[in-house]
Amino acid sequence: MAPIIKIEGLEKTYDNGFQALKGVDLDIHEGEVLALLGPNGAGKTTLISIICGLARATAGKVTVGGHDIAHDFREARKLIGLVPQEMSIEIFEKVEPNVRHSRGLFGKPRNDAYIEQILKQLTLWDKKDNRIRELSGGMKRRVMIAKALSHEPRILFLDEPTAGVDVELRKEMWEVMSELKKSGVTIILTTHYIEEAEAMADRVGVISKGELLLVEETKTLMKSFGKKELHIDLESATDTVPPALAARGVELGPNGESLIYSYDTSAKQTGITDILSELRQAGLRLNDLSTRQSSLEDIFVDLVHEQKQDEQGDAA
Ligand SMILES: Nc1ncnc2c1ncn2[C@@H]1O[C@H](COP(=O)(O)OP(=O)(O)OP(=O)(O)O)[C@@H](O)[C@H]1O
Numbered sequence: 001m002a003p004i005i006k007i008e009g010l011e012k013t014y015d016n017g018f019q020a021l022k023g024v025d026l027d028i029h030e031g032e033v034l035a036l037l038g039p040n041g042a043g044k045t046t047l048i049s050i051i052c053g054l055a056r057a058t059a060g061k062v063t064v065g066g067h068d069i070a071h072d073f074r075e076a077r078k079l080i081g082l083v084p085q086e087m088s089i090e091i092f093e094k095v096e097p098n099v100r101h102s103r104g105l106f107g108k109p110r111n112d113a114y115i116e117q118i119l120k121q122l123t124l125w126d127k128k129d130n131r132i133r134e135l136s137g138g139m140k141r142r143v144m145i146a147k148a149l150s151h152e153p154r155i156l157f158l159d160e161p162t163a164g165v166d167v168e169l170r171k172e173m174w175e176v177m178s179e180l181k182k183s184g185v186t187i188i189l190t191t192h193y194i195e196e197a198e199a200m201a202d203r204v205g206v207i208s209k210g211e212l213l214l215v216e217e218t219k220t221l222m223k224s225f226g227k228k229e230l231h232i233d234l235e236s237a238t239d240t241v242p243p244a245l246a247a248r249g250v251e252l253g254p255n256g257e258s259l260i261y262s263y264d265t266s267a268k269q270t271g272i273t274d275i276l277s278e279l280r281q282a283g284l285r286l287n288d289l290s291t292r293q294s295s296l297e298d299i300f301v302d303l304v305h306e307q308k309q310d311e312q313g314d315a316a
């Protein structure tokens, strides 16, 4: 199936000469939830702004539902709902008329039943006659989503939907996103919260310094990069790893109080049994054993770190 959004060689240099995107290629599939992870200033909002027509690309091409945003912008934009990073909302207006008005801006005929449906879906129906300023922060965010959905878009961009919100509200937003996904909406969200990407996204894209470093299915990413570490706490500290263990890749932990063995979770044989028997033969006594799974966070930090090292290497 053709991707619902196709991004090819996208570049953006701002007027001050800063290059915020350095050639991004990305296909987004209909119905998926894609999380864009990246540090501050990575270019996430820039990417979204270009797709939504708020900024103009310097080079490259984007099609949305087959419509080129450069030549066929109105058709492309109709398919998109955007909840921007900065909260901008008409606080003196009432919820329901405000959402209805958003729909009108896209030239869609009035459809009160549909507006009722989304307000109910976002549990805002009992607030429909309230002024927006009377709502809590979380409800205001949901009004922003309702507005973004008012013209029945097939794609929803959520730029940092849960930045600065408490854990409970974040979970609530996740439920809203899951519901929307079920209704077939393609969702692209940006986030700094790795657990959010892990919980919500079918695929994760890692973006840093204007480059898309990787796009991968969340599950595959966790599996292929997913390493586990076995921590062996020793009864008494040692300053060297016995050769037989070193040969198996065992390393010395902090202060020589532990040994650390990294292994691949997808391998048939982890080698742990051998490690334990070598340990005994080397006469090392252990206090405790524990394992730890590398998380998406470790993967992310590693990737961004590698990019930095590559750049330093290039500069040298
Ligand atoms: N209008 C502008 N003029 C010049 N530079 C800009 C402009 N807008 C953004 N930038 C720069 O482009 C880079 C990418 O910004 P962008 O807002 O896309 O990052 P982001 O990944 O969304 O970051 P955050 O996680 O903080 O929201 C930053 O270095 C930013 O300073």
Ligand SMILES: [Mg+2]
Binding pocket: 044, 045, 046, 085, 159
């Ligand atoms: Mg941003």
